[in-house]
Amino acid sequence: MNTLKITKASTNDVIQLQAIGRQTFSETFADANSEENMNKYLDKSFAREKLTAELNNPSSYFYLAVLDEKVVGYLKLNTGDAQTEKESADALEIERIYVAKEFHGKKVAQALYAQAEHTAEELKASYMWLGVWEKNFRAVSFYTKNGFVQFDTHIFKLGDDEQTDLMMKKVLI
Known part of the structure; x- marks a missing residue:
């Protein structure tokens, strides 16, 4: 594998972001969810206008x-x-941390996670947190390995389906 680069995305990257977002979310969850609910979620969450607005948000x-x-x-x-x-x-x-399936196990997620840690340090965050689907065992294991612990749950809507996310946090200071 050649050198992996982690680069900050801008609105110029919206089409690439939309493509990788739709691809990786589908690869991760399509087998466990209905096609209808997947399509609803993908169309809403990865719409170009929504991603552009999120890219323009100074808090994201x-x-x-x-x-x-x-x-x-x-x-x-x-x-x-x-x-x-x-x-x-x-x-x-x-x-979100998502990696194309063909690159699982190649330290791409760990490199993205290292960027999250670096950003947390720059922002002087006291802790990092996330929500992860209780049935996404690979991701739960990844976050646990990186020092996150569960502190709550919340509901995540995928189309019409209400799913339980584990809320996990890692205290930094």
Whole structure:
């Protein structure tokens, strides 16, 4: 594997972000969810206008994992009012770390996670938190390995389906 680069995404990257977002979410969850619910979620969450607005939000940060000029994964972080749950103003939410299936096990997610840690340090966040589907055992294991512990649950709507997310946090200071 050649050198992996983690680059900050801008509105110029919206089409690449939309493509990798739709691809990785589908690869991760399509087998466990109905096609109808998947399509509803993908159409809403990865609409170009929505992604452009999120990229323009100064409280959200997107990073792309690029290998040989190809986007193979991405990271989305939120602070302040951009967080999907009301958490502390000095918290950093990891909303998404997704990697194309063919690159699983190749340290891409770990590189994206390292960027999240770096951003948390720059922002002087007191903790990082996230929500992860209780049935996404690979991701739960990844976050546990990186020092996150469960502190609550919340409901995540995928189309019409209400699913339980584990809320996990890692205290930084």
